[in-house]
Amino acid sequence: xxxxxxxxxxxxxxxxxxxxxxxxxxxxxxxxxxxxxxxxxxxxxxxxxxxxxxxxxxxxxxxxxxxxxxxxxxxxxxxxxxxxxxxxxxxxxxxxxxxxxxxxxxxxxxxxxxxxxxxxxxxxxxxxxxxxxxxxxxxxxxxxxxxxxxxxxxxxxxxxxxxxxxxxxxxxxxxxxxxxxxxxxxxxxxxxxxxxxxxxxxxxxxxxxxxxxxxxxxxxxxxxxxxxxxxxxxxxxxxxxxxxxxxxxxxxxxxxxxxxxxxxxxxxxxxxxxxxxxxxxxxxxxxxxxxxxxxxxxxxxxxxxxxxxxxxxx
Numbered sequence: 001x002x003x004x005x006x007x008x009x010x011x012x013x014x015x016x017x018x019x020x021x022x023x024x025x026x027x028x029x030x031x032x033x034x035x036x037x038x039x040x041x042x043x044x045x046x047x048x049x050x051x052x053x054x055x056x057x058x059x060x061x062x063x064x065x066x067x068x069x070x071x072x073x074x075x076x077x078x079x080x081x082x083x084x085x086x087x088x089x090x091x092x093x094x095x096x097x098x099x100x101x102x103x104x105x106x107x108x109x110x111x112x113x114x115x116x117x118x119x120x121x122x123x124x125x126x127x128x129x130x131x132x133x134x135x136x137x138x139x140x141x142x143x144x145x146x147x148x149x150x151x152x153x154x155x156x157x158x159x160x161x162x163x164x165x166x167x168x169x170x171x172x173x174x175x176x177x178x179x180x181x182x183x184x185x186x187x188x189x190x191x192x193x194x195x196x197x198x199x200x201x202x203x204x205x206x207x208x209x210x211x212x213x214x215x216x217x218x219x220x221x222x223x224x225x226x227x228x229x230x231x232x233x234x235x236x237x238x239x240x241x242x243x244x245x246x247x248x249x250x251x252x253x254x255x256x257x258x259x260x261x262x263x264x265x266x267x268x269x270x271x272x273x274x275x276x277x278x279x280x281x282x283x284x285x286x287x288x289x290x291x292x293x294x295x296x297x298x299x300x301x302x303x304x305x306x307x308x309x310x311x312x313x314x
Contacts, residue, residue: 001181001184001185001205002037002040002177002181002205002209004209004212004272005272005275005276006040006177007037007205007209007212007213007216008216008253008272008273008276009173009276009280010033010036010037010040010213011033011213011216011217011220011253012249012250012253012276012280013036013170013173014029014032014033014036014217015029015217015220015221015249015253016245016246016249017029017032018032018217018221019224019249026217026218026221026222029217029221030214030217030218033213033214033217034210034213034214036170037205037210037213039168039170039171039174040174040177040178040205041205042104042106043164043168043171043174043175043178044178044181044182045097045100045101045104045106046106046164046167047150047154047178047179047182048091048097048182049097049101049106049107049108050108050114050115050154050160051088051091051146051149051150051154052088052091052092053108053112053115054115054118054119054122054149054154055082055083055085055088055092056112056115057112057115057116057119058082058083058119058123059083061119062078062080062083065078066078079132081131081132081137082123082128082131082132082145085142085145085146086138086139086142086143086191087139087142087143087146087186087189087194088142088146090191090194090195091194093195094195111163114157114159114160114163117157117159118149118153118154118157118160121153121157122149122153125152125153127145127148127152128145131145139190139191143186143187143189144187146186147183147186147187150179150182150183150186151179151183154179155175155176155179161175185197212261215260215261216253216256216257216261219256219260220252220253220256223252223255223256223260224252227251227252227255227256228248228252230255230296231248231251231252231255231292234292234295234296234299235292243288244281244282244285246277246280246281246282246285247277247281247282247285247288247289250273250276250277250280250281250285250289251273251289251292251293253273254269254270254272254273254289254293255296257269257273258296258297258300258306259300259305259306262307262308262309263308263309264308265308266297266306266308270290270293270294270297273289273293274286274289274290274293277289
């Protein structure tokens, strides 16, 4: 479920850490890389469990209202549509998810005030009111309101972001990607297979993508000096010491993909690393990388160094 861009970001971060922290071996760096990728999955599980917590808060408030000394007619006969949401009911009963929460010690006990605040904000919104008053009551409507809840009222909720930042400094960068994946899975889910979907979350990253991550990481390190010389030869009019370290790292990764990964199209590699430079380096980096990589690709082709397999990969 992680895209190659997500994986490239994790490899980039791992390489930056490796080159600055001075790991004893590539193997140690690879282990740290896989732990970093696994953090995506752990944060993903936290977000699913938080979603369930919001609905648990709604249910508890409904039950507490009924127990008032003099409950109103609305409190005695509440609209249960939200707390009986078909999608949330399905994942709440999912034994695989519940086992994973226990295994990874994921719990909101003592921290459920964040969920209470999210629900308090959400239940006064037009989206919530429309959902609760709609005559349509089906799985598609139920999962769509969950997607809206995440996108508009959970994804950027400051107390939740702070909670995750306190858990792991990496999660601040990861949360947007995790929310995007979660919303995508929710919208793709079918009522008769939702249990199966959330019982197969171990395919969050498959074997082929793991191999891609490890190979990109290790081959960039192994050939770092050689790639550095290639970059230096193409930047003779630049003071190499003044080129942003992230730019050099991204160019080394791009060169590695161009020369070592025969199934990845040249254009894909070029576009991916230009986009990453826009996200993680200086404002002018994308133009700089585009210019240097264009020249390198032309040289590699003339020297027959790029070996791509499959139609259209050049």
